[in-house]
Amino acid sequence: MANQIWSLAPFSSRLNTGSISSTREGISMVNKLICLPPSGIGEGPLSPWILWSIWTTRNQLLFSKKVIPATEAMTIGIVRAREWQASQRSIPIKSSPPRVPTQTLVDDLTLRIYSDAAWKEDGKAGLGWIVKTQQDHVVLAGSLAVSHVRSPLVAEALATLAAVKVAIESAFTNVYFASDSLNLVKAINSELPHKELHGILHDILSLSSIFAFCSFNFTPRNLNRQADALAKEVLGACNEP
Known part of the structure; x- marks a missing residue:
């Protein structure tokens, strides 16, 4: 196909x-x-x-x-x-960065995407993400409800995958992804097969190769409250009668 x-x-x-x-x-x-x-x-x-x-x-x-x-x-x-x-077409064109950008320039251009998930034992999950500039200004935010999710770790992986897709659809080039799931971040950065996550890690790594620069990082839960709130909100909405 x-x-x-x-x-x-x-x-x-x-x-x-x-x-x-x-x-x-x-x-x-x-x-x-x-x-x-x-x-x-x-x-x-x-x-x-x-x-x-x-x-x-x-x-x-x-x-x-x-x-x-x-x-x-x-x-x-x-x-x-x-x-x-x-x-x-409505976005003003800015001058191009140097052909070989310095690390400082990469840092200045990098957007931060925080993602989180809320999960219930019936297999439903809420995924939330929020995009911020280095100055902590919110660029966009979103959420998604999914079903047939086997564990909280899988839900966290799906939230990161959703964040990667949002970044691609938004044509971001330099992205700093952040999750409060330390196990997920370790699994992504090790680039090793993970039995529970099946093909999700493969999709994350494959799609992320599109970016000029990206990294996957752990962030404490108290710094990820906005994405957490979005995930819980959409999960609560899908459970309403």
Whole structure:
């Protein structure tokens, strides 16, 4: 299914998925592909939206038993890419940073995304995230309710994965991810298989390779109260009759 979707992409050259040996290599390759007119994408990115469309199409099949054709999945990706492009036109263009940025510059440009999860034994979970600048100004915040979550650790991992997706969809390039789950942060940074988290760690690491700079860090619970409140609020709402 993924191969069918990629084959429909309006790129100047076709992606040879058979030559890709790893997810990181694949992401690097698709980010270099150039869109052809009249897709309306211009010089903006399309590959992140194709990845997003493949992921959501997969979820629709797994959780809702809904089959979305490859042509429709590609159309959705193109539409989302166009919407993102349109939203960027209202953002003033700033001067480009030096080609080899110093660590100070990276720190100045880095956004902090705090994520947290609330979990109940019935398998429902609330995921919350909040994006802040280095000056502690809130850029955006969001939450999501999910079900069939087997443990609090899995819920924390899903919250971090949601934060990574938000960062990609928002076109952030330098991101500092923060979670108050020390076990999760250790699992991500070790890049080793974790039986309970299954493919979630793989998705986090694969998608995060898109960023110019990112790190996954532990933060004390008292500094993560806003994301925690968002997660508890959405969990409480989904449990209301």
